[in-house]
Each structure stands twice: as C-alpha cells, then as structure tokens.
Amino acid sequence: MQLMLTGLRYFEEVARQGSLRKAAERLHVAASAVNRQILKLEDDLGVPLFERLPRGLRLSSAGELMLAQIRQWQRDERQLLETLGDIRGTGCAEIRIATVESLTDQVLPELLGRFGERFPRVRFALHTGLTEEILERVATGEADIGICMNPPPTRRIRFIESVELQFGIAMAPSHPLAQASGVRLAECSAYPAILPDAEMFRGSTLERALATSDVELTPLAGCNRILAIKSLARAGLGLAFLNALDVARELAHGELVFRPLRDLRVDGARLVLCSAADRSLPMAAEVLVESLSQALRDLAPPLD
Amino acid sequence: MQLMLTGLRYFEEVARQGSLRKAAERLHVAASAVNRQILKLEDDLGVPLFERLPRGLRLSSAGELMLAQIRQWQRDERQLLETLGDIRGTGCAEIRIATVESLTDQVLPELLGRFGERFPRVRFALHTGLTEEILERVATGEADIGICMNPPPTRRIRFIESVELQFGIAMAPSHPLAQASGVRLAECSAYPAILPDAEMFRGSTLERALATSDVELTPLAGCNRILAIKSLARAGLGLAFLNALDVARELAHGELVFRPLRDLRVDGARLVLCSAADRSLPMAAEVLVESLSQALRDLAPPLD
DNA sequence: CATATCGTTGCCAAAAAGGCAACAGTTGGC
C-alpha cells in the first residue's frame, strides 16, 4: 500500500543514502530505475534536486525543500492509514450523536460503555441540544444519530424508534404532593413551579399540556438547563415539570419524587431516535442505532 | 507536473463531482479509467471510500478523511511548486549569510539591494556574530556564506577572498588625538580606552597588537557591541580601537575621526569571505559571492 | 596503473493505465 508517487519514495531513499545504488538496493529495484525516476522528477520540476559528486549525490537547496515536504507527507500518510485501519471493520472512526440532555446522564453513558467493549477503536462525539438543533445537525450530517423530543415530521430525517415517556411532576420528598397518588394538572397551580425558559418551553410537552387546559401555573423560576431545574426542585423550591427519564437517577437515589399527571391527554413526551434520511450509516453506527432502539424500548414501560 | 498519485487526483474529482462520469469528463479520461482507479484505491486501503447510490457516488466516513488529507496535500503541493519555481533560475530561494556586525551597517545592505534588483525572488537570512560562530555556521551548512575577521585556517572552510583593513583608533572630533597625523599605540595609553569585552577581545586584532607591545591601555568601559563602543566614543568618553570599516558611516557623517596606528606591525584586521569547503553554492549565492569579493576588494585601498 | 564505485544510457520485457463498447440497474417523464 503506497499512496505516494514512486518517484517521491525513491527520492527520499536516495536523499537518505546519498547514493543511487545504495538506495536502489534498499528499494529492491535496479539502480537505473531509481535514476530515471530522479531524472524525471528533476526534469518535471525544472530544478536539479541533487548535485552530482564523484562519490554520489547530495541534496541541492531545492532538494532540501522537497525532502522536508516528502517527510511531512510520509507522516501524514502513516497517520491516515492508521485511522483508515481503525475504520476497517467498523465503518467509521467516530460516531457523532446529537441528543437531549437527559440521556447523557445515565442511559447513554452505560450504553456507550457496553458498545466500546465491542468496538474499542470507535470514538464518540456527543452534542446535547434542543429538538430543533438536534434535527438540524442530523439533517446536515454534522451528527450521525439524533435523539430528540417530539420532532416535527420531516422527510429529511429518518425516524427509527419512538417511545412515549411518562410526563409528570418531580419534587422534593418533603413536598405536599409527594404523598398524593394521582395528581391532576390543576392541583399543581397551587404550588410554585420551576419552568423551562422560553426557548426550552417552545414545542415542549408542557406547552401543549397547558394549551389544552385552562390551568395557570405560578412560575417561581425559569431556567435553560434541566440540571438546574432538578436542583431547584430537589432543594424544595417547587414543582418541576419533566418526564420520567429526566429524573431517573434522582428517583433511584430518593432525591426526588416523580408523579405522573393523571389527566394529561396529549401524546406529549415522545422520545425519538433518528438519522439522516438520505445517507446510510457506517456499520458501527448502525449497530449502535440497534442498541439505542432497544434501550429506548426498555424505557417505554413506566419506570415507576 | 503532478506530484500526486493519479488515483488520488481522480478520487478528489469524483468526490467533488459526486459522479464517475462527470469527474471523468473534467479529467479528460474515460469513466472506466477513473472507476478502476477508485476501485483499486478502495481495494488497497481495504475500506470503501464511497457509498454507491443509484444517482452516483457519495463519500463514506473513510472517504471524508481521505478527501480532507488529499486537499491538504494539494495545498502543500501548490506551495512547494511555487517555491521551487522561485528557485528555478536562481538555484535557491534563500541565501543565508553569517557576517561580522560592521558589514550589516552599510556595505551589505547596499550590496543586497543591488543584488535584489537582479534576483527579486531570492530572500536573505542575515546572522551576525563573532568569528568562531560564523565559521561554525558555515561549516555546518547553517549559513551559505560567511564573512568574518581573522579566521584560523581550517580545511572545512573554503576561503574565497581576504582583505586587510586599516586598524586604528576612532574618537570624537574634539579628542586631542583627532588632530594628530601619525598616532602610535603607546600614545593611546594616556587616554581612556573603550574596549571590547572578553569574548570579543579574544582573537581580535587588538589582542595581538597589545601582545606584541608592552603598552598598557587604561580601560574606561568594556562592551560587547561595536555599536555601543562607537556611541561611547562619539560621546567623547574615550578612544575606540576598531578598523576603518567599523566606522565607515560615522566617518562619512563627521561624527567620528579615524586614525590608523602607525607602528602596528601585525597583520591584524583580515576580513575574510568564505563558504563551506565541501559543498557547492547555488547559482544565485555564487553570484552574490562574486559581488561580495568585489566589494571587499574595494575596501582594501584605505578609506581615508 | 589497477580497481572499485559512481551516475548514466540503450535495448528490451513486464506492468500499469487508458479507451471503447456493452451490460445491469435506477430514475424521471410522458
């Protein structure tokens, strides 16, 4: 496997050896062949690359430049071939995932960990964002795989798997509603709410839930990070309107209590796995998609 | 003139066009030829570079990497060929000169200016230093041309031209000795002297002049820069022991007065042009050497 | 003066690349 022109390889060896015949020997070719390549190079470039001495060849100024460049190219080639070698068998060196924030907390790390055992050489690029940005990245090819909430239908995107998450309220264990069994949306208005900011709110499950009712919440805080919303709820400041996945870890640790909203009749919290419609995924990415599909399906039966 | 493998050029064009036939058309070859190069590349690398769609080819992950590298190599190639083009006709893109400080004041700039009119694309690298360092640079090839004072004989260096400079004292016009016509070394001991520091003193003309006489100078200041020595002398602080070349510009401006030392009988101030013995100079450098030879010879008849 | 080593060149065989025509598959328009 040689990406470089034979003449350049020969040139490098001649420069290294200072002699046509020595170079030819190491290259396992006839000296005349090497010589002709050098002469052709010099003729093409219009510049002598060597000065001819009675005992051999020595680089000219032009040759020095040429040699430096060739060495650089050889390094480039080695690295490229190494990376391509990694790709062989996996289809790619890196899988770029655009995802909602909540998956990066627990589900995705565990899944990627298992994936890494099977494909040790594949790296990952995670980017978290909101639905709009995720879809944009998938569509433009900046991301191979996307996982987002409630995506609008598009033919640029191929939707692979879709699961309905439980939507409800999360609160500190000390909160009055923590003991209630079936909470309605209207009951929540009596307590302070920790809401997402305008950008997160747009298109969210909560937006549609409020639109289909006449409930007015009493906002205490707005926030552009789920992590922050959860922290505020954990501190007992109020109710957080999230889905079960968002608080999976806090539930497991008993830091938060989750109650689904009983009267919610919008198909609100759809978590969707997707990729670009017009491109086929590398093999390893396809495998990862399959694992992700399974993982999402496992989320479907209510965690609690 | 193409330094890159044909297969890589074809690949780049195919990636650009997204189609074998379109690429083949732009490359002025048959589509089958292009196709075979691509297939051969993929076979050699063991990785598919394109995914085959009914409407053409699209880059795979491996192909993206490959393309990025090839684009880089194309940029490298353009720049290299440009530089080599500059070298064509001159033999080099840069001439590296190691020289004594005093030449960089007036003689060298003027000479390089004239040289630049004839070889506009040749750049220069000037390095000033003392004899030892200059010879070292020339010998190791760090410099193409050296100009130094009183070099010890070596067979690693080829001495091209050698001129004897007048050695004497430089002083402010107001100095008592400025009016004297023939000054002896012994007379100088009566006045403060501005001497070079230990490193500059070693091997210098002054060292040998003092060694062959029993004169004791009265040092006022030591200095490691000729410029500083001259400035001190110009300010009237004392006598500076230099050669005529060192003060050529100040003499022309009337800022200093120079008096050769009459009784000096050492072949002290030899300014020598040299290059490495074991390498031949690029054409442009050879021309510059010839100009320098002439310029040095022009210094030989006393300036004053 | 002999010998060894250097780059270079002519002649010929081997290998690589290119051209042409045909084939199989998909897409888009009528």
Place this chain on the structure above:
DNA sequence: GCCAACTGTTGCCTTTTTGGCAACGATATG
C-alpha cells in the same frame, strides 16, 4: 407502463510507463 437518460461496472484491446540488464565514461583509492 414504457422509454429515455442517467448511473457504475466489466471484458478486450492498445498505449504508456516502469523496471531489469548490461555496458560506458568518469572519478577516487590503494
């Protein structure tokens, strides 16, 4: 539904490039 217009691919052949071998002239070394 069929035809035209694409696509990539393959077999057969010619052209071009590259390599091997032997010999030549020149230079340095013993």
